[in-house]
Amino acid sequence: MATPDAGGACVFEAIGLTKEYDYGTVQALRGVDIRIAPGEFVAIVGQSGSGKSTLLQMLGALDHPTAGELRYRGAPLSAHGDLASYRAHEIGFIFQAFHLLPTFTAIENVQIPMFETHRSTSERKQRAMELLKLVGLEDRLHHFPSKLSGGERQRVAIARSLANGASVLLADEPTGNLDSENATLVLDLIVRLRREQQFTLILVTHDMGIARQAGRVIEMKDGRVVADTLNSTSH
Amino acid sequence: MTFFTVITRGLTRRPVRTGLTIVGIAIGIAAVVALVGISRGFETSWATGMKTRGTDLVVSNMGSALTPKPYPATVVDRITPLPHVAETCALLADLMSVETTDMMIVSGRQWGGFTWKNLHIIAGRMPHDAAERAVVLGQTAAEVLKKKVGDTLQLETEELPVVGIVDGGAIVENGSVILSLPLLQELTGNEGKINVIDLRVTPGTTKEELRQLCDQISALVPEARAVIAGEHVRDSQAYKIIRAMSWGTSLLAVLVGVLGVMNTMLMTVFERTQEICVLLAIGWKRSRIVRMILLESAMLGLIGGIGGVLIGIVGVKILVQTPAIRGLLEPDLNPQLLLSAVGIAVVVGVFSGLYPAWRSSRLTPSHALHG
Structure with missing residues (x-):
């Protein structure tokens, strides 16, 4: 198994990470051990039910592990006093179904996470404009999600995930709801932004074509890591 | 965009439902204004009558x-x-x-x-x-x-x-x-x-x-x-009964308003479960979610309260012109009563939002990844 940066500081270190549902009748994660270094682009692959999305939830502190330990930058995440603050400032999420708020325009959706910062109203607006320009949507600022194409919606979601300057981007099947043209566009955008901004990218996918673009591929099956390989042909 | 924008968008996403809820509160508050204003008017009219007679x-x-x-x-x-x-x-x-x-x-x-x-x-x-x-x-x-x-x-x-x-x-x-x-x-x-x-x-x-x-x-x-002089009406058993009935009827009307707001806010929380989970996933604190729900319901109360006061004033003006009570009393719609009515509406709003807010605070952000 690949263990990059084994001796140095990790962004994430999972030790025997276990997640059970329904009083132990469903075991989504069965003692996962992984280390992820800063700036890595990791693809987590596996069939449906393999535990890849559950692992992403644990990394994003959306749920608590049943057993084992998850460390973020050396410190146990369970000891983190304010997980909302962790999600707001350290992590950016991109969802398969975009999950934009339908009653807010593109620029407003990007501002939503910034309520948990000390930015003023005008600073939030300015930052959202910059981010939407970065994803090529400067002409769609005041469009509601219903007036945007799938690819545009996902680009708004990408801008939103970067709103608070996250150092880790967690993407759950970010191209799953897109046609091939938009999927390529969105993936290229994420890859380009990672290269420019040097954030750690952890992407869940079942598409091996997408996974091949990552620097490292973790394959999961039945809640366990069954392969962890470095990809020399990645971006 | 301010947090206030977030609150108003929450209310305007279902304008008909929000409107009907506001009407529900407004009717309750109008009942408070009308019934209490009339019963107080009964007292003040007699007191003024006594004063003019010296x-x-x-x-x-x-x-x-x-x-x-x-x-x-x-x-x-x-x-x-x-x-x-x-x-x-x-x-x-x-x-x-x-x-x-x-x-x-x-x-x-x-x-x-x-x-x-x-x-x-x-x-x-x-x-x-x-x-x-x-x-x-x-x-x-x-x-x-x-x-x-x-x-x-x-x-x-x-x-x-x-x-x-x-x-x-x-x-x-x-x-x-x-x-x-x-x-x-x-x-x-x-x-x-x-x-x-x-x-x-x-x-x-x-x-x-x-x-x-x-x-x-x-x-x-x-x-x-x-x-x-003036206190004799207030101390009378009949007036006490009228006053109690006014408040009793008003509070029943307000209770209907409470149930209306609570129903609306619960529906809002159920409908927006996914959205609330997304907000939690992108870093919103639970306290901010609770504040959002409570402010939305308080806003419903405030708008309903102001509407209710206006309906109450107009209603009372029409009522005192009816032959049955014309010339008997002058409604006492003093600013204190009107402000209290709006205050009651806001409290009703906040109170009605407590349970929905509590429900929303118990949602887990992991639901954001589903659906």
Whole structure:
């Protein structure tokens, strides 16, 4: 198994990470051990039910592990006093179904996470404009999600995930709801932004074509890591 | 975009439902304004009436009826010698159905008593003496009864000529049929009986002396009770019942509003479960979610409250023009009542949002990845 940066500081270190549902009748994660270094682009692959999305939830502190330990930058995440603050400032999420708020325009959706910062109203607006320009949507600022194409919606979601300057981007099947043209566009955008901004990218996918673009591929099956390989042909 | 924008967007996403909820609260608050305003108006109208008549103390027996119970007119003789008593005027007042009206104040007054002196003739004249079988009408009573000087008025079994129309300076006075005490005693079969003594005290009498005089009179006259003018209505059993019923009915209406807001906010939380989970996933604190839900429901209350106050004011204005109560009272829609009504609406809003807010705070952000 690949263990990059084994001796140095990790962004994430999972030790025997276990997640059970329904009083132990469903075991989504069965003692996962992984280390992820800063700036890595990791693809987590596996069939449906393999535990890849559950692992992403644990990394994003959306749920608590049943057993084992998850460390973020050396410190146990369970000891983190304010997980909302962790999600707001350290992590950016991109969802398969975009999950934009339908009653807010593109620029407003990007501002939503910034309520948990000390930015003023005008600073939030300015930052959202910059981010939407970065994803090529400067002409769609005041469009509601219903007036945007799938690819545009996902680009708004990408801008939103970067709103608070996250150092880790967690993407759950970010191209799953897109046609091939938009999927390529969105993936290229994420890859380009990672290269420019040097954030750690952890992407869940079942598409091996997408996974091949990552620097490292973790394959999961039945809640366990069954392969962890470095990809020399990645971006 | 401010947090206030987030609140308003939450409310405008389902405009019809939000509108109906606001109407629900508004009706409840309108009921508070109307019923409490009217019951308070009943009290203040009588107090103003007393003030314009120059009455300091009222000796009456306000039992559970809307009008005081009659007692012997000889009581006046026991009160007159007491210290600080300057002047008395015996009355027999009743709420009666007069011709087309369901309820009107009919006031028989001791001839020559001070309560005649605040009446200013607008048309016609006063009765010549206590023996003249005639009435004068307050100007509102004349309007309601559609009478002018020279017409006759059917009072109990007798047709009495209207000899004058007067301005009494207060709604209670202007809404009254006024005649001499012996005539009303005869017409109602209450010979030798009165039910109110209006009393003036000597100038310079202190509030404390006034209270002492009340106690003295109450001890001396077991048939009745002396109360400072204006307070006699507030202390009456009937008024207390009216007030309790007003608040009771109002609170029931408000309760309906509470259930409406709670239902709306619960629906909102259920509908927006995914959104709330996304907000948690992108870093919103649970306290911010709770604040969002509570502010949305408080906003519903505030808008409903303001709407309810406006509906209440208009409703009361229309209500007091109805023949049944026209001229009987002036609603007391003071700013304190109106602000309290809006305050109640906001509290109702916040209270109704507590459970939905609690529900929303228990959602887990991992649901954001589903669906």
